Amino acid sequence: MKAVYSPLHARHDGGFELYRGQLVPTFETPERAEIIRAAVAAAGHELVEPREIPESRLLGVHDGEFVEFLRGAFARWQSEGRQGHVIPSGFPARGLRRDRRPAGISGSLGYYAFDASTPIVAGTWDAALAAARSAMTAAAVVSEGERAAYALCRPPGHHAARSTYGGYCYLNNAALAAQYLLDGGCRRVALVDVDYHHGNGTQEIFWERDDVLFVSLHGDPETEYPWFLGYADERGAGRGEGHTLNLPLPAGSGWIEYEVALETALEATRRFAPDALVVSLGVDTYESDPISSFKLAGKHYPLIGAALAGLGLPTVLVQEGGYAVAEIGSNVAGVLGAFAD
Numbered sequence: 001m002k003a004v005y006s007p008l009h010a011r012h013d014g015g016f017e018l019y020r021g022q023l024v025p026t027f028e029t030p031e032r033a034e035i036i037r038a039a040v041a042a043a044g045h046e047l048v049e050p051r052e053i054p055e056s057r058l059l060g061v062h063d064g065e066f067v068e069f070l071r072g073a074f075a076r077w078q079s080e081g082r083q084g085h086v087i088p089s090g091f092p093a094r095g096l097r098r099d100r101r102p103a104g105i106s107g108s109l110g111y112y113a114f115d116a117s118t119p120i121v122a123g124t125w126d127a128a129l130a131a132a133r134s135a136m137t138a139a140a141v142v143s144e145g146e147r148a149a150y151a152l153c154r155p156p157g158h159h160a161a162r163s164t165y166g167g168y169c170y171l172n173n174a175a176l177a178a179q180y181l182l183d184g185g186c187r188r189v190a191l192v193d194v195d196y197h198h199g200n201g202t203q204e205i206f207w208e209r210d211d212v213l214f215v216s217l218h219g220d221p222e223t224e225y226p227w228f229l230g231y232a233d234e235r236g237a238g239r240g241e242g243h244t245l246n247l248p249l250p251a252g253s254g255w256i257e258y259e260v261a262l263e264t265a266l267e268a269t270r271r272f273a274p275d276a277l278v279v280s281l282g283v284d285t286y287e288s289d290p291i292s293s294f295k296l297a298g299k300h301y302p303l304i305g306a307a308l309a310g311l312g313l314p315t316v317l318v319q320e321g322g323y324a325v326a327e328i329g330s331n332v333a334g335v336l337g338a339f340a341d
């Protein structure tokens with residue numbers, strides 16, 4: 001299948017993140033994308049560059065002022081004489097005002113970000129825009145008639161919401177792909193998120209909509225990031241009531257539990273009868289992932305791919321997480337291979 005890849009991803013290199021009380025090298029590295037690119041090419045997929053899709057398309061799922069903030073955050077930080085990476089240091093928790101955006105850079109950062117592990121560096125915007133364009137290009141390829149396409153997005157996207165960012169995500173690539181499919185004539189799109197972490201951003205974006213079904217399998221937020229969304233009782237609201245399905249699994253879950261939840265996800269997807277499928281494809285469900293705790297083995301990724309492909313839908317696969325760099329390429333290729341068969 002076509003695999004959309006942009007070398008611009010490498011402009012985003014966060015350097016360090018705050019993790020469990022320490023400043024550690026980021027887990028989300030440029031090396032990840034290069035390893036996936038090599039594995040995907042070796043498996044025979046055709047690498048293509050993203051198209052120059054107009055930036056106005058971002059506004060289909062994101063707030064305009066948020067987009068402008070992301071674009072200008074690093075320059076603003078520098079022009080105020082600050083050193084290092086752009087990282088927020090305070091957030092509007094309960095009791096503080098969240099109805100207004102403070103004018104200064106520190107207040108604006110706390111207003112738009114929801115964690116301190118998502119640094120903005122000089123090239124973050126270029127990379128995030130290229131990732132968004134990669135996802136929309138893959139959606140365009142599928143809209144034009146291909147059975148499936150893959151977007152090698154880096155930075156990832158599923159934590160980014162309409163006007164907030166975090167979890168290594170700035171723009172929601174998968175949501176942009178889904179919206180692109182809808183704008184291209186699909187009436188209903190299912191978005192299945194198999195990343196280890198709950199796709200809180202995607203959930204929020206489509207929360208009140210009935211044209212997108214959001215289904216997520218993930219580590220239980222009682223103990224796993226992003227902690228504050230992803231519980232089973234979140235089911236959508238308004239017209240979107242019943243169009244969100246969360247299937248949290250305890251940390252430590254293996255294939256036995258995973259397969260049952262995956263079948264539940266696919267059953268809900270079939271009932272929704274969508275015209276197309278978007279997959280938020282994280283492979284941080286892998287047993288030796290450094291920040292996650294599921295116990296999937298390499299042999300399970302072709303099974304996940306086969307299950308998704310078995311839906312028989314035009315499918316856009318969008319890269320999300322996965323940090324066990326030695327195996328990330330083969331695990332992604334394992335999923336994609338099932339669509340080629």
Ligand code: 6XA
Binds near residue numbers: 284
């Ligand atoms: C922040 C952890 C972010 C999780 C990133 C991820 N310390 N999301 O893989 O899918």
Ligand code: ZN
Binds near residue numbers: 195282284321322
């Ligand atoms: Zn993840």
